[in-house]
Amino acid sequence: MRTPTRRTVLGAALAAAGTGLLAACSGSDSMKGMDHGSMNHGPTNASGTGAPTTVPAGFVSPTGPEVAAAEARRNPGPERKVALTATETTLDLGGRTVRSWAYGDRLPGQEVRATLGDTLAVTLANHLPQPTSLHWHGLALRNDMDGVPGVTQAAVKAGASFDYRFALSHPGTYWFHPHSGAQQDRGLYAPLIVEDPKEPLSYDKEWVVVLDDWVDGVDGSTPDAVLAELAKGMGGMDHSGHDMSGMPGMDTGGAAGPSRMLMGAQSPLLGGDAGDVAYPFHLVNGRLPAAPETFAAKPGDRIRIRLINAGGDTAYRVALGGHELTVTHTDGFPVERATTQALLLGMGERYDVLVTAKDGAFPLTALAEGKNATALAVLRTGGGAAPDASVRPAELDGRLLTAAQLKADASVRLPARAPDRTVALELTGGMAKADWAFNGRRYDPAQRYPVAAGERVRLEFRNSTSMWHPVHLHGHSFALGGDGPRKDTAIVLPGATLAVDFDADNPGLWMVHCHNVYHAENGMMTVLGYRA
Ligand code: C2O
Ligand code: CU
Numbered sequence: 001m002r003t004p005t006r007r008t009v010l011g012a013a014l015a016a017a018g019t020g021l022l023a024a025c026s027g028s029d030s031m032k033g034m035d036h037g038s039m040n041h042g043p044t045n046a047s048g049t050g051a052p053t054t055v056p057a058g059f060v061s062p063t064g065p066e067v068a069a070a071e072a073r074r075n076p077g078p079e080r081k082v083a084l085t086a087t088e089t090t091l092d093l094g095g096r097t098v099r100s101w102a103y104g105d106r107l108p109g110q111e112v113r114a115t116l117g118d119t120l121a122v123t124l125a126n127h128l129p130q131p132t133s134l135h136w137h138g139l140a141l142r143n144d145m146d147g148v149p150g151v152t153q154a155a156v157k158a159g160a161s162f163d164y165r166f167a168l169s170h171p172g173t174y175w176f177h178p179h180s181g182a183q184q185d186r187g188l189y190a191p192l193i194v195e196d197p198k199e200p201l202s203y204d205k206e207w208v209v210v211l212d213d214w215v216d217g218v219d220g221s222t223p224d225a226v227l228a229e230l231a232k233g234m235g236g237m238d239h240s241g242h243d244m245s246g247m248p249g250m251d252t253g254g255a256a257g258p259s260r261m262l263m264g265a266q267s268p269l270l271g272g273d274a275g276d277v278a279y280p281f282h283l284v285n286g287r288l289p290a291a292p293e294t295f296a297a298k299p300g301d302r303i304r305i306r307l308i309n310a311g312g313d314t315a316y317r318v319a320l321g322g323h324e325l326t327v328t329h330t331d332g333f334p335v336e337r338a339t340t341q342a343l344l345l346g347m348g349e350r351y352d353v354l355v356t357a358k359d360g361a362f363p364l365t366a367l368a369e370g371k372n373a374t375a376l377a378v379l380r381t382g383g384g385a386a387p388d389a390s391v392r393p394a395e396l397d398g399r400l401l402t403a404a405q406l407k408a409d410a411s412v413r414l415p416a417r418a419p420d421r422t423v424a425l426e427l428t429g430g431m432a433k434a435d436w437a438f439n440g441r442r443y444d445p446a447q448r449y450p451v452a453a454g455e456r457v458r459l460e461f462r463n464s465t466s467m468w469h470p471v472h473l474h475g476h477s478f479a480l481g482g483d484g485p486r487k488d489t490a491i492v493l494p495g496a497t498l499a500v501d502f503d504a505d506n507p508g509l510w511m512v513h514c515h516n517v518y519h520a521e522n523g524m525m526t527v528l529g530y531r532a
Pocket of ligand 1: 348
């Protein structure tokens with residue numbers, strides 16, 4: 001039995017909203033008492049339109065009994081306590097310091113590690129100047145702990161704190177970040193590793209590798225300024241479509257820093273346009289290539305590498321010079337082992353690989369796909385010169401395995417079943433008008449695409465835009481085709497349709513969105529709601 005806390009009191013307000021008790025009130029009244037972090041800090045994002053919102057009736061509330069019952073079925077075990085402080089700080093990227101926001105004073109934030117079955121109990125202290133929250137990317141957790149301001153909780157106000165508490169029901173590689181505005185594109189991210197007490201893999205060492213594109217605090221830029229610039233559409237570009245990023249005097253709408261709008265970044269792997277943002281830096285574990293992290297091991301060691309793309313607008317193509325990668329997991333879930341020389345990770349995606357270390361010093365290179373820049377870390381097992389900062393190992397241009405080529409491990413394969421419901425989500429909009437959306441409707445926290453508990457649900461993403469999108473579903477892991485891998489984030493190429501299936505076994509209100517933070521904030525988000 002939980003004692004009543006600030007959270008449960010706020011939760012009660014949410015519960016009332018969720019059951020529609022307040023829906024009869026005028027729109028903005030119905031959200032009274034809730035502080036929508038992403039809804040009140042700028043006129044430019046879709047969630048900041050200030051439009052009245054009426055909470056629809058007839059859906060499970062995040063704090064409803066269905067959510068508590070689902071949590072009880074997870075048999076929450078011993079508590080694993082963690083304290084996190086979101087704060088403004090100075091970060092050393094390796095020869096370059098920047099002012100940014102982070103968890104503590106390090107980048108990435110200190111990894112959280114727990115064991116399957118544990119109850120994770122995280123106190124978030126918000127020392128930022130804005131409201132925030134924590135979203136646990138990829139976890140099938142209780143809905144009221146999912147960390148989406150305006151949907152699953154009230155934002156945690158500046159100076160306030162919040163207790164997250166939930167059972168961990170799947171082992172694997174996850175991460176966490178805020179779900180307010182463009183905060184995620186600052187330094188607010190960290191790995192979450194859920195260990196399996198019956199770990200079937202054997203390895204000597206483990207290396208968690210977090211990739212990120214970086215703009216915050218560089219020459220006056222902030223993710224908010226980038227968002228403001230992109231939200232204006234391409235009016236700020238010259239009409240020949242030239243990339244004017246970095247040109248001094250360029251109109252960035254009064255925002256800080258040079259233009260960061262990127263045009264003409266091309267990638268065959270991504271089906272064309274690779275991204276919207278020209279990042280000055282690309283980082284592995286918070287380090288610039290000139291001062292890379294070096295991971296020490298012995299020749300012959302088997303190393304489990306957990307790759308996480310925490311970027312805002314960059315897909316990374318990853319390879320380890322001189323080595324093949326044996327893929328064992330994606331997005332936390334096991335796959336039938338497959339070897340490859342390179343992998344492509346969209347924002348939010350994770351891959352676990354095993355490598356057997358050779359003798360020497362080897363570059364782990366993450367190519368910012370289509371952006372002609374690299375991030376670097378080093379695996380060192382012996383002597384020899386460190387790899388050059390700009391090295392591009394041949395494996396990057398070798399065999400590349402995509403998620404579609406993987407098969408789920410038999411232990412996590414979704415049993416064959418015809419979908420009970422198909423939710424058609426057409427990806428629409430574009431950079432010209434910054435009108436990213438699903439089915440032409442930009443994000444409204446009161447939107448609900450209904451699903452019902454017990455259904456096999458198919459999400460059909462049809463990409464009508466001229467850009468790729470990493471689509472992400474909260475609270476569930478979907479299957480990519482019949483025996484395809486279980487994932488929570490998947491790349492949809494321009495012009496392509498991707499159908500993914502999941503079992504509706506985790507009641508609540510769950511976001512579906514593009515994990516390009518600028519697309520999401522400009523409107524490419526929506527909510528799946530379990531019918532009450
Ligand atoms: Cu990492 Cu809503 O996502
Ligand atoms: Cu997108």
